[in-house]
Every structure is written in structure tokens, then in C-alpha cells.
Amino acid sequence: MKIQHDLLFADNGKQVPFKATPNMGGTYNPQYLILHYTAATTTESTLNWFPNPIAQASAHLLIGRDGAITQFLPFNRIAWHAGKSEWAGLVGMNKFSIGIELVNGGRLTRSGDKWVCSVDMRKVPDQEVIMAVHKNETHIAAWQEYTENQLEVSTEIAALLISTYNLKDVLGHEDISPIRKSDPGPAFPMASFRSKTMGREDETIDEFITATALNIRSGPATTFPTLTDPLPPGVKVNVLKTETTWSFVEVLENVNGIMDLEGWVSSKFLRRN
Incomplete structure (x- = not known):
């Protein structure tokens, strides 16, 4: 193009x-x-x-x-x-x-035994639906x-x-x-x-793994809510940026049923992969 x-x-x-x-x-x-x-x-x-x-x-x-x-x-x-x-x-x-x-x-809604788009009310096939938590929310929902x-x-x-x-x-x-x-x-x-x-030249240059079960939060402090259950030990993440003792990461695996999860974790519980 x-x-x-x-x-x-x-x-x-x-x-x-x-x-x-x-x-x-x-x-x-x-x-x-x-x-x-x-x-x-x-x-x-x-x-x-x-x-x-x-x-x-x-x-x-x-x-x-x-x-x-x-x-x-x-x-x-x-x-x-x-x-x-x-x-x-x-x-x-x-x-x-x-x-x-x-x-x-x-975001989809349930109508009987089907998932539907809440705007045009058209049915969405089950194979096109994932259950996931939005990064700005705390509850799981259906998405096309x-x-x-x-x-x-x-x-x-x-x-x-x-x-x-x-x-x-x-x-x-x-x-x-x-x-x-x-x-x-x-x-x-x-x-x-x-x-x-x-155009990131090396997508693994900042790759780490979680050293223990690790909370992932919506902001760089324990006062921010968690986005999902803790990340298990050994999960691969890319560190996108840091702020004091916190790292903003992209999770490189499907964790807790969530794809492409991003959030803040305590840097001290990360280890180079």
C-alpha cells in the first residue's frame, strides 16, 4: 500500500x-x-x-x-x-x-442462549466470542x-x-x-x-518472567485495583516502561483467560528471562 x-x-x-x-x-x-x-x-x-x-x-x-x-x-x-x-x-x-x-x-450481551451486539442486536457466533477483563475494569465480560x-x-x-x-x-x-x-x-x-x-527492533530485549505470584494493577502503586487474579510464577512479560519501583508490562501469554493483558507490577518480583 x-x-x-x-x-x-x-x-x-x-x-x-x-x-x-x-x-x-x-x-x-x-x-x-x-x-x-x-x-x-x-x-x-x-x-x-x-x-x-x-x-x-x-x-x-x-x-x-x-x-x-x-x-x-x-x-x-x-x-x-x-x-x-x-x-x-x-x-x-x-x-x-x-x-x-x-x-x-x-462488548456483547446475552439474549437467551446467544450472544448479541447491544447496538444492532445481531447475533454473534460463539466461536467469535472471548471472555476477558477490560484493562480499565475488574469484571469479566464477553467481547467479539x-x-x-x-x-x-x-x-x-x-x-x-x-x-x-x-x-x-x-x-x-x-x-x-x-x-x-x-x-x-x-x-x-x-x-x-x-x-x-x-517497528520495535527487538521485541524480547526487555523480556522478563514473574519470580512469584504477582499482582498486576491499573496503576503504579498498591492503592490501584488489581486487573485480575495474580500472575502465576514463570509468566513471560515485556517491560514497556518503569516508574520508581513499578514496571508497566505486557503479558506475553494468555493468563486467567485474558489475552494481551497490560498493567503495572512491582519490579522487584521480575527476573530476566
Whole structure:
């Protein structure tokens, strides 16, 4: 893929489908990439919603469950995807970020013996459902999985956007609006996605293992709540950053039924692998 004049072109050299939206601001220089889920299970609902002036919402790209891509506005124009948000001292992340929406039902509800999307009320097959704890919450819930096609396409596009616009990081809506939003949620492999798209040269350079059963928390102190049951001894983690005696880690294994878990642990209970 390539980007020309702030528009995305596919591997065949043709511009990806473009469906213009009036829901946009002026030109800007993006600094971050923000990922969202649509909270709906079909591409059509978003394709019809973003071009509608009543929506007062948009994103730069939509990636369907089959990997199909639609662009709604050039990457150098402000999209209305973040709402009330802030990160690293920046307030109102629409003015600082490119937004990508992934077709995904997000948090699911139970209806009889089926899982359904709470927005469009469509059934989600059991094989597409995982039970996981959101990193900003403490209870387990059902979430729709992302497809391999979506992850492959979004990884390629994200890496291209990061290199083209020199973006600083990849974030979720849940990071910049943690009280209001939960997307892209625990079904999205954010830690490994960030590593691949940001071009980390050696993903194991900061790899450790837990030396004992170890609590993983939402912040760097014992006053913050735990995210799940303690990590067992011998679990592999990558240390992403440190703060005093605490380390923010990505867990490299499925632990307690949670995929792609990230949180804070006491550094003294980690050992080089």
C-alpha cells in the first residue's frame, strides 16, 4: 500500500474506496493513531452513518471484518472520532490523531442462549466470542473477536501511517477517554500490534518472567485495583516502561483467560528471562 496526497492506495495501485463525509475539521499535523471498534457487527451501518451530517462523527478509515477498507476523508483533515479526550497533555485528540474504525460488536450481551451486539442486536457466533477483563475494569465480560483479515490489514496500514506521518504512538479510544470508552477492547491485541507497527527492533530485549505470584494493577502503586487474579510464577512479560519501583508490562501469554493483558507490577518480583 501507499499514501499519495493524504489518500490511501491499495497494492494494485488503485485508490481504496472513498466515501466523503461532511463531518470534518480543518487541516492539521497528526501525532497519534487511535483505534476504535464500531460497536456494530456490519460494515453497512458505519458506511451509512459517517457521511450523514446528523452523525457529527467520522473517522479516516473503516476496516471491515473481511479486511475491506473505506476512507472517509484525507489524512491531513481532522476527523471527529475521539470526542472528549486527552493524552500526554493534549486535550481534544481529534486535533492530534488519525482515527481508524474496525467493524466489531465490542462488548456483547446475552439474549437467551446467544450472544448479541447491544447496538444492532445481531447475533454473534460463539466461536467469535472471548471472555476477558477490560484493562480499565475488574469484571469479566464477553467481547467479539477481531478477524485475521482485519488484523493483517490494520497492521499494514498502521505501519504505513506511522512512517508517513511520523506518528508518536498507537492508542485505543479507551486510553484517551478511559471513563467513557472501552474500544478497541481486550479482544484487540494492542501490545503486539503496537510492537509490530512501531517497528520495535527487538521485541524480547526487555523480556522478563514473574519470580512469584504477582499482582498486576491499573496503576503504579498498591492503592490501584488489581486487573485480575495474580500472575502465576514463570509468566513471560515485556517491560514497556518503569516508574520508581513499578514496571508497566505486557503479558506475553494468555493468563486467567485474558489475552494481551497490560498493567503495572512491582519490579522487584521480575527476573530476566
